[in-house]
Amino acid sequence: MSQFPHSNFSLEKLGISSLNEMQQQMLESSKTNQEIILHAPTGSGKTVAFLLTALGKLNKEQTSVQLLIISPTRELSIQIEDVFKKLSTGFKVNTCYGGHSMRVEENNLSVPPAVLIGTPGRLADHVRRKNIDLSEVHTLVLDEFDKSLQMGFESDMTEIIQELQSLQNKYLVSATKLENIPTFTQIKKPVTIDFLIEKSHRINYFGVQMNGSDKLDLLLELLCNLPEGKTIIFCNHREPVVEITDFLKENGIIAVAYHGGMEQDDRERALIRFRNGSADFLVSTDLAARGLDIPAVEHVIHYQLPLKEAEFIHRSGRTGRQDADGVVFMFLDSGKNVPDFIPEHHHYEVIPNEPLPERPKxxxxxxxxxxxxxxxxxxxxxxxxxxxxxxxxxxxxxxxxxxxxxxxxxxxxxxxxxxxxxxxxxxxxxxxxxxxx
Missing domain, CATH: 3.30.70.330 (RRM (RNA recognition motif) domain)
Structure with missing residues (x-):
């Protein structure tokens, strides 16, 4: 079994038997390139790719922060930390994010970790408070970088990266191709590894025409038509997320809500119940469109169509993974123009009065x-x-x-x-x- 620098772990600890092509290419490229841009879809193993790559750069003798990983959301930061801990490397790791106790984080950072993971806002806050010294960081990972830009974290990231006086290795990771790389990243001549592929051949798209029907009732009927399996229902705002979740519960369907206005503990519990099969329906904003480990999603429903093509792609990409087919439903209003980015699709005729879905096992x-x-x-x-x-x-x-x-x-x-x-x-x-x- 493959072994990696400074560790005695094997790939079994990650639940995999071998590295995929993208991960191997990332590791190989890092031997001769200090700046890498990795494009790969969510769920393809990007986290393992950049963690194993960065692990080879860590020095057990160094007592300061060496590796800094910036991610846009709390959930993704926690997920990266979990994967790193599974490696059992012996290096200390800390994660900082909003909603987490600042005092606890300050205490954790009093002994500098080798690996620091966090969201831009919270990391910038620690920099301002002088809770962390980033002057000896030699490796930087910007995970889901495009999402961080969309969420308005450019100024925080700029402030953080300015502190990296010893920076050598820069890895920018994204599930979307970027037209321009901002100068604040300090990335100048990167090598690009592109594993973004068109997945439409594994996803079947269906349009559900509303035609004046009550939208909530139509959704309920659609769910009663679906075969067993995990389903994510996407909305553009948190208000319809709450409305739909309450409506489904009132009609005997176990569903959980997930949006940015929820407390962190409630969000984590919602994901836990969805992942473990005690709730088969997750109603969410675009917060669940990427950056989360949610395996085996059989159906995606665009209850509200997103405004941008990128979000449509990320939402739809939640299904049709790991060589499994996926199904995407789109609620379409015949009285409104369909966005240009909506792919070719079949019409889905919802059959009324079908029995409710089976209760979770x-x-x-x-x-x-x-x-x-x-x-x-x-x-x-x-x-x-x-x-x-x-x-x-x-x-x-x-x-x-x-x-x-x-x-x-x-x-x-x-x-x-x-x-x-x-x-x-x-x-x-x-x-x-x-x-x-």
């Missing part, structure tokens, strides 16, 4: 213990087996966070088992256990 339970309590997945599986009497096939995806854990358990036994687990001890300490909200 899983329910998510909450446990008030996590990584900081030295609790891991093995501990949780053992607890559920010994104390709750659960079989392996009755335990689904387990997500262990710093101070809490979330576990998918079979819906068939959840109502009976959870009361028996409440206030029981894990590793000698009584924990709060109940259904995740």
């Amino acid at each position: 899983w329910k998510t339970i909450y446990i008030s213990a996590g990584k900081k309590d030295k609790v891991n997945k093995v501990d949780i599986v053992g607890f559920l087996h010994k104390t709750g009497g659960l079989r392996p096939d009755e335990i689904g995806l387990i997500t262990v966070m710093d101070y809490s854990s979330f576990v998918a358990i079979s819906s068939e036994i959840a109502e009976e088992v959870v009361p028996e687990l409440r206030d029981k001890k894990i590793k000698g300490k009584k924990q709060k256990i109940g259904f995740a909200r």
Whole structure:
């Protein structure tokens, strides 16, 4: 198995058996090039590509920040940190983002990490407060760079990059091709690795004509027409996200909302429930269009068409991954002009009065213990087996966070088992256990 500099890990820790072509090319190119622009679709393994590339540059003797990774969102920053921790490199890593305790971050940064990950706004805030010294950073990764520009972080990124006095390696990563590279990135003669490919051959597009129908009722009927599978319903603003989620719940469909106005904990729980199959429908703004690890999405619905082609592409690209076919539905109003970027599509005739989708096979339970309590997945599986009497096939995806854990358990036994687990001890300490909200 392939080994990498300064580490004793193998690719199994990442859940993969070998690197894909894009990852191999990134590693090979970094041997002779200090400036690389990587274009590849979300879900293709870009995070692994740039982390393994940057890992070879780290020095165990250096006690200051060496690698800086700037990403546009909290979720993406956390996701990058999770992947890095799986590598078990021995290098300290810290992540900074809005919504996280500034005091906790300041304490973490008092001992400089080798790897610092964060959103532009929060990182710039730490720079202004002089909580971090970036003068010895030699490697910079700008992940989902186009998204950072769209979100208005140019001034923050400029301020941060000006602090990088020892910068040598610059990696700009994006799921969209960029016409111009801003001068503040200090990237001058980059090598471009382009793995953006046209994926329309794996995505089937369907138009749903409203023709005066009540849009919410039409959506409900469409969901009743769909085969089993994860579905993301995209809106342009948070208000319809809330409205749709409430409407679906009132009509017996389990759905979770996801938008930028939610508290960070609520957003994380929504993604956990969607990923583990205890909620098959995610209603979201463009926040879920990219930068998140959401595997096996069978259907994407554009409840509201986006204003820009790039967002349409990213939304639609949530399905049709990993050599699987995907289906995209677009709500079209015959009284309005269809944007030029809408691809060729088939008309979808919604059949009324179909039965509601099957209830999810899983329910998510909450446990008030996590990584900081030295609790891991093995501990949780053992607890559920010994104390709750659960079989392996009755335990689904387990997500262990710093101070809490979330576990998918079979819906068939959840109502009976959870009361028996409440206030029981894990590793000698009584924990709060109940259904995740």
